Amino acid sequence: MKILKSQIRDVKIGNNVTIIEPSNLYECILEDNVFVGPFCEIQRDVKIGANTRIQSHTFICELVTIGKNCFIGHGVMFINDLFKEGKPANGDKSKWKETIIEDDVSIGSNATILPVRICSNVVIGAGSVVTKDITTPGIYAGNPAKFLRKIDD
Amino acid sequence: MKILKSQIRDVKIGNNVTIIEPSNLYECILEDNVFVGPFCEIQRDVKIGANTRIQSHTFICELVTIGKNCFIGHGVMFINDLFKEGKPANGDKSKWKETIIEDDVSIGSNATILPVRICSNVVIGAGSVVTKDITTPGIYAGNPAKFLRKIDD
Amino acid sequence: MKILKSQIRDVKIGNNVTIIEPSNLYECILEDNVFVGPFCEIQRDVKIGANTRIQSHTFICELVTIGKNCFIGHGVMFINDLFKEGKPANGDKSKWKETIIEDDVSIGSNATILPVRICSNVVIGAGSVVTKDITTPGIYAGNPAKFLRKIDD
Numbered sequence: 403m404k405i406l407k408s409q410i411r412d413v414k415i416g417n418n419v420t421i422i423e424p425s426n427l428y429e430c431i432l433e434d435n436v437f438v439g440p441f442c443e444i445q446r447d448v449k450i451g452a453n454t455r456i457q458s459h460t461f462i463c464e465l466v467t468i469g470k471n472c473f474i475g476h477g478v479m480f481i482n483d484l485f486k487e488g489k490p491a492n493g494d495k496s497k498w499k500e501t502i503i504e505d506d507v508s509i510g511s512n513a514t515i516l517p518v519r520i521c522s523n524v525v526i527g528a529g530s531v532v533t534k535d536i537t538t539p540g541i542y543a544g545n546p547a548k549f550l551r552k553i554d555d
Numbered sequence: 556m557k558i559l560k561s562q563i564r565d566v567k568i569g570n571n572v573t574i575i576e577p578s579n580l581y582e583c584i585l586e587d588n589v590f591v592g593p594f595c596e597i598q599r600d601v602k603i604g605a606n607t608r609i610q611s612h613t614f615i616c617e618l619v620t621i622g623k624n625c626f627i628g629h630g631v632m633f634i635n636d637l638f639k640e641g642k643p644a645n646g647d648k649s650k651w652k653e654t655i656i657e658d659d660v661s662i663g664s665n666a667t668i669l670p671v672r673i674c675s676n677v678v679i680g681a682g683s684v685v686t687k688d689i690t691t692p693g694i695y696a697g698n699p700a701k702f703l704r705k706i707d708d
Numbered sequence: 709m710k711i712l713k714s715q716i717r718d719v720k721i722g723n724n725v726t727i728i729e730p731s732n733l734y735e736c737i738l739e740d741n742v743f744v745g746p747f748c749e750i751q752r753d754v755k756i757g758a759n760t761r762i763q764s765h766t767f768i769c770e771l772v773t774i775g776k777n778c779f780i781g782h783g784v785m786f787i788n789d790l791f792k793e794g795k796p797a798n799g800d801k802s803k804w805k806e807t808i809i810e811d812d813v814s815i816g817s818n819a820t821i822l823p824v825r826i827c828s829n830v831v832i833g834a835g836s837v838v839t840k841d842i843t844t845p846g847i848y849a850g851n852p853a854k855f856l857r858k859i860d861d
Contacts, residue, residue, distance in 0.1 A: 404726045405716065408746045410558065420557045424577050424730055426746045426764070440561045440579045441594050441612075441747050443764050443782075455643075458579070458596050458614055459632075459747075461764055461782040461817070473643045476596075476614040477632045479765075479783045479817035485831045488847070488859030489814055490761075490779045508642055511614070511632035512667040512684075514818040514835035525638045529667035529684035529698055531818075531835035541641070545698050545835055545851050553641030563711065573710045577730050593714045593732045594747050594765075608796075611732070611749050611767055612785075626796045629749075629767040630785045661795055664767070664785035665820040665837075678791045682820035682837035682851055694794070698851050706794030 408443075416452065430462075439476070451505065465500040465517070472503060475511035475528065482517055510543075525553065561596075569605065583615075592629070604658065618653040618670070625656060628664035628681065635670055663696075678706065714749075722758065736768075745782070757811065771806040771823070778809060781817035781834065788823055816849075831859065 408426035416434035421427065425438055429446035432438070436450050439458035444450070448462050451470035456462070459477040466480045482498040483491050491497035499517035503509075507520050510528030520526070520536045527543025527550070536542060541550045561579035569587035574580065578591055582599035585591070589603050592611035597603070601615050604623035609615070612630040619633045635651040636644050644650035652670035656662075660673055663681030673679070673689045680696025680703070689695060694703045714732035722740035727733065731744055735752035738744070742756050745764035750756070754768050757776035762768070765783040772786045788804040789797050797803035805823035809815075813826050816834030826832070826842045833849025833856070842848060847856045 403721050404724075405729060406726065407729045415556050418557075420559065422579065423558060423560045424746075426728065440577070440596060441765070443746060459594070459612060459630075459765060459783075473638075475632070475634075477612075477630060477765075477783060477818075479781070479834065481781075481817055481834050485779075485814050485816070485847075486860075488829065488831055489812065506642065508638050510638070510667075511634055512630075512665065512818065514816075516834060523641065525641055527684075528632065528634050528669060531833075541638075554639075568709050571710075573712065575732065576711060576713045593730070593749060612747070612765060612783075626791075628785070628787075630765075630783060659795065661791045663791070663820075664787055665783075665818065676794065678794055680837075681785065681787050681822060694791075707792075 422458070433470075457511070464495075465498055466503070467501070468503040469505035469507065469522070471506045473508040475509055475513065477512045478509050478515065479513075480515045484517065523553065575611070586623075610664070617648075618651055619656070620654070621656040622658035622660065622675070624659045626661040628662055628666065630665045631662050631668065632666075633668045637670065676706065728764070739776075763817070770801075771804055772809070773807070774809040775811035775813065775828070777812045779814040781815055781819065783818045784815050784821065785819075786821045790823065829859065 408424045411428040414431045421438045422440040425442040427444045430444045430448040433452040435453045437455045441459045444462045445464045449467045454472040456474045457476040463482045465482045502519040504522040507524045509526040512529045514531045523539035525541040530543045530547040531545040533546040564581040567584045571588045574591045575593040578595040580597045583597045583601040586605040588606045590608045594612045597615045598617045602620045607625040609627045610629040616635045618635045655672045657675040662679040665682045667684045676692035678694045683696045683700040684698040686699040714730045717734040720737045727744045728746040731748040733750045736750045736754040739758040741759045743761045747765045750768045751770045755773045760778040762780045763782040769788045771788045808825040810828040815832040818835045820837045829845035831847045836853040837851040839852040
């Protein structure tokens with residue numbers, strides 16, 4: 403049996419970054435002023451932009467890029483493997499898909515984010531499942547997430 | 556970089572309370588016989604009533620009050636910030652809203668609870684998203700959660 | 709106050725098993741080549757078949773049996789207590805129900821699995837809530853989960 407420990411390993415870290423342990427972060431990039439709450443995992447090659455907050459219990463997988471000034475709620479799960487052939491890609495990364503979250507995006511707690519692109523100035527409601535790209539700013543919610551309304555000026 | 560550790564800090568604790576570490580609890584109140592499973596976070600000013608069980612992986616934010624004899628399942632996420640202006644309130648607590656869970660309420664695993672009041676003797680189905688106050692006892696489920704049926708006598 | 713620590717206790721472990729701490733595993737069976745990510749809880753009498761992967765943040769309760777070559781995503785919650793009388797069974801295990809996951813089943817992240825049987829060669833979409841037995845291979849998703857389509861050959 404091999405028992406490994408969650409750790410903060412080989413992370414490229416900007417100024418004024420805060421991380422609450424235990425969390426499992428490795429080979430990712432956290433820009434200035436990023437906050438990461440407890441019980442998070444952030445995998446290799448993930449990039450988190452400046453001033454973005456990653457709340458507790460959140461999992462961010464390889465091939466996810468998150469912009470600046472974003473808020474990722476508690477228990478948010480990102481996905482890179484769509485089980486396209488009815489099963490996991492089993493480490494064949496050519497079958498994984500990427501997720502791009504642009505700037506000023508707020509994702510509510512317990513949301514699930516399939517491999518998509520979400521444009522800037524979007525709010526995702528708590529508990530939503532995002533299955534398609536979002537290209538228009540606004541508020542989206544539900545399973546699957548649909549456009550609810552514009553953000554009030 | 557600032558690395559902080561999850562801890563049990565400045566918690567007001569009744570008799571016969573059990574907590575499984577790692578969990579991150581601070582400045583909250585746990586009354587007699589409360590149980591808190593592993594991988595939980597309970598924030599400041601939260602009050603958990605006597606005999607209530609908080610299961611693993613659950614996050615309870617500021618401005619949440621939970622009554623007696625409640626069961627909060629695994630991976631339940633509470634919310635106090637509705638991103639009303641299309642983004643987080645960013646620490647401006649005047650924009651947060653409170654949640655009141657009365658007595659004898661059972662909340663299923665992976666449920667998401669927006670800022671609401673839930674009256675006594677309610678069951679929330681697993682995986683539900685509660686978006687509105689619940690003022691009548693019964694069983695509620697779905698996203699958004701709707702009334703399913705009365706509790707059998 | 710009683711503070712207990714998550715641990716790996718009295719687990720029957722096959723060859724080449726990997727576990728990432730912190731996780732809370734006790735009195736369960738992990739067959740050959742099982743992987744368990746961080747922030748997981750696996751309770752007593754659970755059996756996980758050979759080559760199955762349990763990803764981070766997942767909770768597997770008593771009375772769950774998982775077959776071989778399965779993939780259980782991140783933040784998946786299993787359930788054994790349906791609150792049939794409007795409240796938890798409170799330790800009366802005669803009121804709990806079992807879950808059987810057969811072989812080659814892939815369950816997406818943030819899914820919620822009520823006490824059901826899922827046959828071999830099934831994919832459950834991320835964020836789904838499975839409320840009924842699944843007896844036909846295929847892809848299922850939604851809350852509640854419904855048949856989407858066959859798996860492509």
